[in-house]
Amino acid sequence: MRSQGSGFRRGCPPLPLGPGSVYIPLVNSPDTDATFTVTVNGRQHTVTTEAQRSLLDWLREDLGLTGPKYGCGEGQCGACTVLVDGRREHACLLPAAGAAGKSVTTIEGLGNGDQLHPVQEAFLAEGAMQCGFCTPGMILAAVALLNEKPQPTEAEVVAWMDAHICRCCGYPRILNAVRRAVAEAER
Numbered sequence: 001m002r003s004q005g006s007g008f009r010r011g012c013p014p015l016p017l018g019p020g021s022v023y024i025p026l027v028n029s030p031d032t033d034a035t036f037t038v039t040v041n042g043r044q045h046t047v048t049t050e051a052q053r054s055l056l057d058w059l060r061e062d063l064g065l066t067g068p069k070y071g072c073g074e075g076q077c078g079a080c081t082v083l084v085d086g087r088r089e090h091a092c093l094l095p096a097a098g099a100a101g102k103s104v105t106t107i108e109g110l111g112n113g114d115q116l117h118p119v120q121e122a123f124l125a126e127g128a129m130q131c132g133f134c135t136p137g138m139i140l141a142a143v144a145l146l147n148e149k150p151q152p153t154e155a156e157v158v159a160w161m162d163a164h165i166c167r168c169c170g171y172p173r174i175l176n177a178v179r180r181a182v183a184e185a186e187r
């Protein structure tokens with residue numbers, strides 16, 4: 001009887017070796033562990049985890065940071081967005097080991113204690129959320145935009161945010177919130 005589970009997904013045990021055979025493990029096998037350090041929301045972690053495990057899974061399952069969401073898992077919706085050294089990244093696609101030596105910010109670490117980040121304030125002021133599933137990613141995307149372009153044009157704002165999907169279709173309010181954050185940053 002065949003064992004349960006796919007060898008493609010879970011990796012395969014080595015086959016018995018014949019005379020003169022050499023077993024070469026797959027370098028990128030999902031079962032290969034990586035050990036590295038990464039800073040998350042200002043706190044440094046030394047991590048040992050599967051080399052191919054996504055940053056999103058590690059943040060959510062091991063650190064309990066559930067702000068970044070699993071939407072599509074394919075880099076198409078932006079729900080999993082985090083900042084890596086201040087730039088937006090899809091945590092569903094980036095292996096946790098890909099953040100080695102870098103600084104990751106999730107929505108949980110964006111503000112300063114009880115003080116919200118100005119972009120969070122702008123989203124609140126505009127009521128730019130309904131179910132809230134996309135909101136952490138939207139806010140971090142707007143922060144990344146301001147990091148890269150402190151004075152974006154309207155077209156640049158729209159093009160930048162267009163990489164994110166809101167299933168509640170809250171786009172007008174979200175755009176207003178980003179415009180408000182841009183205006184506040186220009187003061």
Ligand code: FES
Nearest residue numbers: 071072073078092
């Ligand atoms: S869950 Fe990562 S982009 Fe959709």
Ligand code: FES
Nearest residue numbers: 130134166167168
């Ligand atoms: S507020 Fe519900 S998905 Fe955007």
